[in-house]
Each structure stands twice: as structure tokens, then as C-alpha cells.
Ligand SMILES: [Zn+2]
């Protein structure tokens with residue numbers, strides 16, 4: 041037990057220093073390692089396995105909704121990036137430039153894609169001629185690069201992994217529908233797979249994506265009261281189509297511009313999982329995306345029959361869950377805290393006494409609850425407890441978020457609240473950029489979104505007192 | 519039928535101009551499109567779906583053999599690339615250099631990874647301390663960049679997709695075993711999934727990977743008699759370990775260097791599929807990796823009951839194969855040649871007369887054979903025919919390769935053979951670099967590999983007449 045303590049004590053407590061806690065967890069749970077390139081992380085097997093589960097789940101949803109995967113080049117010629125004015129202004133300051141190939145200086149610089157709207161548009165201009173070619177529903181899994189000044193693993197890195205959907209439609213209505221459909225896919229995914237409740241809404245003009253007509257977002261709340269933009273879906277209208285000349289011949293033979301969307305989620309979702317569910321013993325992973333759902337720890341494993349029984353249980357349970365057995369030479373207590381650190385949802389302990397009683401002990405990672413289960417019932421009990429745990433995590437996250445969601449009617453109240461009790465603040469807004477700027481300047485909080493579910497906190501803008509147009513979720517964000 | 523002809527005539531015949539045939543097929547089968555970046559291709563949905571099937575198959579094999587996926591940064595600092603002398607000499611002339619991030623000039627240039635040995639070594643030096651940390655069996659799916667002068671989609675592009683396995687072992691024996699195990703995984707995959715027979719063997723010193731102790735390869739033969747290196751597996755010995763200081767403490771407490779391997783296959787495998795199985799009607803896809811295994815074409819589909827029946831069959835057959843139904847407004851003949859162009863292994867035709875007889879017509883893509891099958895037997899017949907077709911493709915490819923494999927005892931004979939009947943040439947070699955250079959200079963053929971299965975063609979080197987050490991497969995290569 042001395043060893044167990046040591047491992048647990050090695051991470052900083054959340055309440056003491058949340059930032060340090062986060063850094064400790066990602067290292068000790070073997071999620072990432074730092075690399076020789078500033079701001080770029082190495083995603084280690086355990087971290088990458090979480091990403092693979094995210095990919096698998098989302099990719100299936102994308103395909104069910106009619107999308108196809110493609111692969112675009114990682115380079116964008118400077119002239120192509122320059123084609124859409126707002127877009128280039130948004131991204132040019134933070135791209136990496138390739139200037140030489142081998143020993144030769146390139147005639148035109150290439151940027152490493154920060155996002156691929158320009159490449160998809162260029163391709164769409166080539167392949168879309170008639171209304172019969174529409175819609176085009178493409179998605180790409182890849183990495184992108186943004187030259188950030190300060191970085192933190194998963195949350196903000198120079199290079200990160202993501203998927204970017206890019207679609208082209210015949211009508212504005214269809215594009216709007218797609219934008220919302222994909223936002224809903226993301227929201228569902230966060231709730232059902234990651235056990236993270238989200239606020240769905242629209243970004244303000246100030247916060248929207250460079251080049252978009254409107255940006256929709258799902259916003260989640262971390263344990264420290266900071267907001268995390270967890271996925272975005274953009275309606276481009278025909279802005280890019282006009283810049284890139286993407287036209288099609290309609291049924292009545294008229295030439296028209298397509299309407300486009302794009303949408304993406306990134307490896308920062310792993311950061312969200314850590315910061316929503318984690319605790320002072322480390323990670324807590326929702327079973328749906330946990331690389332390992334159940335770890336079997338044989339107790340007194342050198343006693344006759346223990347290892348055999350544990351192996352037999354592993355075999356049996358592999359049909360209903362992702363199972364490993366830890367038969368390493370470490371002490372059971374050490375193993376317990378190691379797998380707790382890695383957030384394995386369920387632990388199964390089995391020793392000579394359990395075998396005698398034909399039972400095992402299951403221990404839930406979230407509540408530490410010990411559950412005695414007959415060996416004969418394991419195939420039904422394990423999936424059932426995993427499902428309960430998954431639901432409990434969502435419920436707990438929702439309670440946490442609701443407890444950290446506040447209202448404010450005036451900027452004074454707003455400022456006091458955000459400083460004393462960090463979290464979401466619901467407050468009314470007149471719709472003027474000036475007020476949004478004023479809030480940010482005074483509190484460093486931003487408008488996270490104008491939620492679809494509106495409430496009336498008051499009739500007046502909390503900032504200028506003019507009639508309010510929207511209720512907005514505000515917060516300090518990662 | 520006029521339309522059908524038009525589509526077929528639109529591609530060049532293989533025998534007339536193989537290069538043009540290849541270009542026609544990849545465009546008409548919707549595999550790729552050209553992009554605005556020189557030498558970079560856009561992999562379109564149909565092409566990418568083939569890659570996804572390749573990934574799925576191989577990734578499962580990698581995991582079965584104990585490997586884990588990770589993700590490394592796409593950038594390598596120049597100083598890191600310089601650490602292993604032979605390696606940097608091999609790659610430095612063909613890398614893309616990032617010199618600016620946003621508006622700032624970087625203090626040190628970063629190259630876009632041409633391969634990631636240096637990054638893995640850097641990481642391994644961090645995480646390997648004890649014999650307990652070994653072996654490390656990592657793999658990565660990503661894209662890499664090599665600044666090639668001339669490019670062709672799938673075969674040689676500036677950027678391509680691949681997987682790169684990188685492993686570290688306690689002993690030289692284990693590393694050698696891993697090298698051969700992974701070569702065998704590749705060879706099995708080519709034969710069983712891609713229906714491409716390969717020659718397994720070792721590369722000569724001249725042809726081996728920059729920095730490797732030895733390189734093993736699988737070589738396949740294309741329809742035009744050119745060889746294609748289809749996968750490689752390298753044993754690095756402890757060369758990189760010494761350059762990067764990757765040491766571990768052994769069981770007896772002594773400090774030792776690890777022994778490493780790397781191995782990879784790329785999207786060029788898609789080029790191999792095209793050039794081994796394709797014909798003058800377009801692609802021919804092996805069922806195991808075909809995105810669509812069966813296309814249902816309703817005939818006289820506006821007659822009562824036809825579409826309903828076709829839809830019902832689609833539903834039924836989706837449980838045993840990857841099925842689509844083409845109920846577009848095009849003429850059946852047009853659809854036939856369109857799906858032939860795309861290499862769909864099996865076509866199912868169903869019309870009013872078939873429905874009357876409770877049967878359908880199945881047409882094999884490879885032989886054009888028409889098979890009448892009772893509707894009641896489809897669930898067993900379709901998988902069975904797909905399996906037969908898969909085996910027939912491998913058989914046909916093996917015959918083609920054997921027919922194009924020749925022997926030569928002298929350089930004169932060698933030169934005549936390779937010019938008159940392009941293919942593999944088996945010939946003896948003394949082992950001297952000078953002879954290998956001479957063969958290349960005179961014929962532009964290279965040593966493809968020293969095959970594991972040796973034969974004695976003669977006792978003497980075909981070039982210098984000195985005693986022969988090895989029988990070598992030679993050929994002109996892509
Ligand atoms: Zn206001």
C-alpha cells in the first residue's frame with residue numbers, strides 16, 4: 041500500500057493547481073509525450089487508442105449520414121489560400137510556410153494546411169458541373185498545423201489531428217440543414233460516447249469562423265469552470281463558391297453557385313474528457329471510448345488456480361467488453377492505482393477466497409463502489425455496470441455544469457460572478473459588437489454561443505442597457 | 519449500347535500505351551484527381567475507400583502481432599534529422615523545408631517528415647530505460663513528403679499515405695525475427711487480400727534503405743513487365759540506437775543498446791492493384807478490398823415489381839457482401855460499363871423475366887462469365903463466387919508473372935531479354951557493386967532482390983564471370 045500511495049501522491053490535486061493536475065495526468069496516464077518540436081506532441085498508444093475509438097464512432101455516424109472520406113494534399117499554394125479574403129486574413133498569420141523542396145527554392149511558397157476549405161473548393165470547382173453532381177458530402181481525417189504561440193497538449197498544439205467535413209449543396213436550405221445535422225451528430229456523440237453534456241448554439245459575428253456566413257458550436261464546461269469549444273459546424277453560404285467559381289447547371293439549365301458547409305472536431309476532445317471526468321486519482325474514461333473497459337487483477341496470483349481462473353475470465357469477458365489482465369509482478373495495490381490513473385472504468389479482483397465462493401469483486405472507477413458478483417453472472421453484469429457507469433458519468437458532468445452555470449443582469453454582477461465562481465454565465469446581449477468587446481476587455485470572458493434554447497434573464501443588455509436581443513452563454517475559454 | 523461503347527472507347531488500350539491506359543483508368547474510375555500542388559494528388563472517395571479497406575485489413579494484422587498505433591509530429595528539426603549520417607544523406611536531398619511560422623523566420627528549419635525514424639528514436643531514448651520496457655512495437659498511419667522530380671498518382675507522389683512500423687528490441691535476434699515477421703505479414707496480405715503474388719527477398723547493399731543494416735522487400739510484377747517494390751522491412755541493428763543513445767538496463771544490470779526495425783507499405787499498393795489486375799475495360803478489384811463487391815442493376819426497371827425486387831435483394835445481400843444498387847436513369851449498358859470501369863467484381867442483373875423464373879444473372883468482372891442463380895440460393899452463391907473470383911485473380915496474376923519471368927546467363931542475353939520481353943530476369947551475381955552498377959548502366963534494370971528461394975542458374979556471375987554468390991531477381995522498376 042506504500043507503493044500505491046506514492047503513485048497517487050505523485051499527481052497534484054485538482055483544486056490545488058488545475059493546470060499542473062492536467063499536465064500530471066496526461067503524462068502519468070501515458071497519453072502523450074513531449075517532442076523535439078516546439079508545441080508538437082507525441083500521442084502515445086493509450087492516447088491514440090482513445091482517438092481511434094473516437095474516429096471509429098464518428099466515422100460510422102458520418103457514413104450513416106451519407107458522407108464519404110477523401111484525402112487532400114497537405115500543402116496549399118499561397119495563391120490558393122489568398123482566394124477568399126476573410127479566410128486568408130483569419131489564417132495567414134498562423135500558418136507554417138514551406139519555402140524549399142530539397143535544395144531548391146520554390147517559385148511559390150506552400151503553406152501546411154491549417155484547414156482545407158481552399159483545397160476542397162478548388163476540387164469542387166473541377167468536379168461539380170450539374171445538379172446531378174450534388175450534394176457532395178466529403179470528409180477527411182488528417183492533421184493540420186497552426187502556428188500558435190503558447191501550446192498545451194490536446195488543447196492547443198501546433199499540429200493536431202482532426203476531421204474536417206466539407207460539403208456542397210444545390211440550395212441554401214440544404215446547406216443550412218447539413219450544418220445543423222452535423223452539429224447534432226457532434227452533440228449526440230459528446231453526450232452518448234464521451235458522456236459530456238454540451239450547449240448547442242450559434243457563434244456571434246465576432247467569434248465565427250473566418251469566411252463563414254454563420255458558425256454553430258457545441259460548448260462544454262470543464263471542471264475548473266472554463267469553457268471548451270468542442271466542435272463547430274459552419275454554413276458558408278455561397279461565399280467560397282463565388283471566390284472559387286463553383287457553379288452548377290440546374291434542372292432548368294440555369295448556372296448557379298453551390299452552397300457549402302464545413303465542420304470539424306479535433307483531438308482536443310481528449311482534453312475535454314480529461315477535464316470533465318478526471319479526479320485526483322487520474323483519468324476517468326467513459327466506457328464507450330475507453331481503450332480498456334475492464335482490467336482483471338488476480339490477487340495472490342501465485343496461489344494455485346488463481347491465474348488460470350483469471351485467464352479464463354478474461355477469455356469469457358472478451359466477448360462482452362475490452363478486457364486486459366494485469367499479471368505483472370507488481371503488488372495488487374500498485375496495479376490498482378496504476379489502472380485508476382489510466383481511467384479504466386471497471387476493475388475485477390479475483391483471488392483464492394473469491395474462487396472458493398464462486399464470485400469476484402468489481403470496482404467502479406467513478407464511485408469506487410465494490411460490487412460482489414457471482415462468476416456465473418459476469419457476462420450480463422459487466423456490460424450492465426459499464427452502461428450504468430457511462431450514464432452516471434454523463435449525469436455527474438451535467439450536475440457539475442449546472443452547478444457552475446450562473447446568471448447575471450449587469451456587467452458588475454457578471455464580473456463578480458466570473459471571478460468568484462468560474463463557469464458559464466447566462467446574460468442578455470443587445471447584439472452590438474461594442475458590448476461584446478467591452479465584456480471581454482473587462483473580464484476576459486467571451487461569448488461562447490447564442491444557445492438554441494433561449495431564456496429571458498432580463499429585457500436589457502447587461503452591458504449597455506439597451507433592449508436585449510439574445511441570451512448568451514459567456515465564459516472564459518480554453 | 520452506343521453509350522456503352524463510348525465509355526469503353528474512352529480509355530486507351532493497355533497494349534497500345536500502358537502509361538496512358540494507367541492515367542485513363544485512375545481518372546475514369548474516379549480514383550484520383552489532380553490538385554493545384556505539383557505532384558500531389560487528391561484521393562477521391564472511391565480510391566480512398568480502397569485505402570480504408572487496406573488499412574482495416576493490415577491494422578488488424580498489426581494489432582494481432584502485438585503492435586500499437588501512435589502519432590508523431592509531422593515536423594523534424596534539422597538537427598534531429600542530421601543525427602544518423604547515412605539516413606540524412608539518403609533523405610536530405612528530397613525533403614520539404616518549413617522556414618517560417620506565421621510571419622516569423624524559424625531559428626531552426628523543420629523538414630516535413632519523409633519517414634519518421636529520427637522522431638521514433640528520439641522518443642524511444644526518452645521512454646526506454648529497462649529491459650522491462652522492451653520490446654516497443656509501434657506503428658503510425660500518416661502521410662509523408664518526398665520532393666520527387668517526376669510524379670505519377672499512387673506510384674510516386676510528393677506526398678503519399680502510408681504506415682510506418684518502428685520497433686525496438688532487446689536483442690539482435692528479436693529484431694531480425696520482427697523484420698521477417700512483418701515482411702511475411704505484407705506478403706500474406708498481398709496474396710490473400712490484393713491477389714498479388716510477390717517475391718520475398720533481401721535488397722542488395724546498393725538498394726537498401728538509408729541507415730539500415732539490411733532491407734527486405736516484397737517485389738511484384740506489373741502487366742507491362744515492370745517490377746514494383748510493394749513493401750519493405752528494415753533491420754537497423756543498433757545503428758540508430760548508437761546515434762540517438764537508446765540504451766536499456768538489462769537483467770544483469772548492464773547498459774545495452776536496443777536493436778531496431780522499421781517497415782512500411784504505401785498507397786502505391788493501389789497502383790499495383792491497378793497494374794496487376796486491370797484490363798482494357800478498366801479496373802478489376804479483388805473482392806477482399808473492393809469498396810463495392812456487388813452492384814445490382816435492375817433491367818427494365820420501370821416495369822412493375824422490378825425495383826422492389828432489386829431493393830429486396832440489396833437488403834438481403836447486404837448481410838453477405840458490400841452491395842450497391844444502381845437505379846439511376848442511365849441505360850443498363852451504360853451502367854454495365856461504368857461499373858466495369860470501376861472494377862466491381864460482380865454484377866447482378868434482374869429484370870421482369872428473371873423475376874418470373876425466380877432467378878438472377880450474375881456476371882463476373884474478370885471473366886465476363888454469366889451465371890444464372892436461383893434467387894433462393896443467392897446468400898450462399900454470392901460469397902462463394904466472390905471467393906472463387908478472388909482466387910482466380912491471384913492465379914491469373916501468378917501465371918502472368920511466371921510467363922514474364924526469364925533467366926539469363928550472360929549480360930548479352932540479359933540485355934536482349936529485358937528489351938524484347940520485359941519482366942523479371944533471374945540471373946547470377948558475384949556480389950560486387952561494380953557488376954550491379956554495370957547492369958544498371960547498360961540496361962537500366964536494377965537488382966530487385968536476392969530471393970529467399972534461391973536457384974542455381976549457373977555457377978558464374980552473369981556480368982564478370984567470377985563465381986556467383988547469389989541468384990538475383992532483376993527488373994526495371996517503377
Ligand atoms: Zn449592449
Ligand SMILES: [Zn+2]
Nearest residue numbers: 948953979982
Ligand atoms: Zn560479377
